[in-house]
Amino acid sequence: MENEKEIKGYVSFKEMLIEFKKRPKIEFLWSGIREKSFGIVFGPSKSGKTIFCENLAMSLAVGKNEFFGKKLCGIPRKVMFIGLEEFWENRVERNVKQLAVLNEGEVKVLNDNYLYQAINYSKYIHQKEEWLKLKRTIKESKAEIVFIDSITRMNHGSLEDSKTAEEIMQRLRVICYDLGVTLICVHHTPKMYDKPITMDSIKGSSVFAQESDFAIGINKTSKNYRYLKNVFFRYSSCDDEIVREFEITDDVWLDYSENTYEDKLLMKSDRRRNNSNRTTIIEYLNENSSMTYKTKDLVNYFSGELGVQERQVKSYLKNLVNEKEILNPKHGEYVSMYYKKDDGERK
Template identity: 40%
Template structure:
């Protein structure tokens, strides 16, 4: 019945659904657990990229997204056990097959880069045999996937190639609409989800973001974020600071807890290979690379707060230090956190005051926030 109708008892089958063979719509938890007791644990390609899942690698222009994905794909195809010093999925038999769908560059533009990268992985794998596991599209493949015919070409390619993991560069080449429009984004997400399911592959889509300008990578960094993230199983972010420091951040995962305290630093060497450079807190990386950051400014912030017995609000400090260009927003917040942890200042509501250990404020009360301050 498409609309609500009164049931006709004369034609109604009163046989229990279980007797008719119809599956139950709900079960007690213990029965459900028993039904799925032989289900295997979710496996991950790398980080929070789950096998058979669908999601994104995001980042601004020239941050290193494409090279990052190429190196990750080659590491998988060549049977490596780790990437950026983090484990890759264990290979039960032969290494997985990778397909890289580049709509951004013609083969002639990327082939020399891939040649250098492949030579590096030849040494790691002990031979060039692994290259048969890494496939790339030719000039015959469309650079825009807008029409039904283009989509059929993409589907046909995946069904013929039967890859284990697919990288598509980039999301904006898959629609001629505005990705910020919820209807456009939702329709595209459904297509990509279905593509991953139909081809039985892990689907990683590269997506461009605006320049971060010293801001941390968050879900809000993604254009069309509400719809995109709603359907995604994973989202990794690539950032490049004003001084050239690059890092990858775990933004959101559906099936794994993100590393919220650290980002993984990396560099791109002369052979266009990704090299791990350690881990740091994101705010530290952004603070270090803020050209206006100077250790002496920490004391300047402290002195400014001490000047007013009633303290200063976040807005006042922003106006005094950030809007005047003395320090960056990403530097002010860590300064306030550091001063609070060192028990030099205390936060009351939205105001920061000097902490007098011998006066009325002789203790930092439980519940005082050390999080980034919010603007008034």
């Protein structure tokens, strides 16, 4: 009877629950990326995918509390970045520039927590021995989070062929499960030509969607607007209509500017910054020039009205005061440039 119990192919809910309670709670690393999950960051060439991943990897490695407007746990993690796309010297040269945003203590932590593959490592993962070496390399590194750039270098056939895509994705998922790591892979799509970025942008999209726990799109429009889009999260809610616009700084970090709608971003006709949000705030205060507004009231109203985060509204208010477009008579209050006190003033 004992032998039969050992080899049975099922367990009861009670047995599963006992096992579940033994395990440590699984947390979210960033946004909808859960610990020990597997997913992709995808988009057209030169859109900023690799830089996004490097920025996130370094932020996790040094234990930052925030990245790109989303919370991080603040605990330094062992991170490995396997770059198969470019010559190692070019990558390190860019990484050195990225160190400029870190303080001295963070750089010391990064020195131990941020790992590369060996300099002479293969640029392709095709053969069985290469896959075994990849798994062994990750295991020996003791990395908790692994980035691989990119899946294209694992393509031994045609990614348009669902069988090839399925084989690659399943092998990556096995590495994720067997080693208990969070695995984030970069994947390239064809040029978007100002079309929305969706899973359909990927050749063999059904396989990538089926095998991934999350998918984050990075896009660049014909007018050089860059943005990040949460395409789907298996373990978290996902608003795929709102995207986060960004630029790339001289230090090669993503500078997140604001939330906006993807269709509006794709329809912009030139590179000038869209001042409509600022204008909306000025006109609102001017139309009510006898009123005094608390910061909290304006933040609550405009974060919903403009579809931006609260900190972006506060940034608008600060800049408008500095540019003398609105007034800040005392801390926490704002009024129109044409403010006139009357009996109807709000206290």
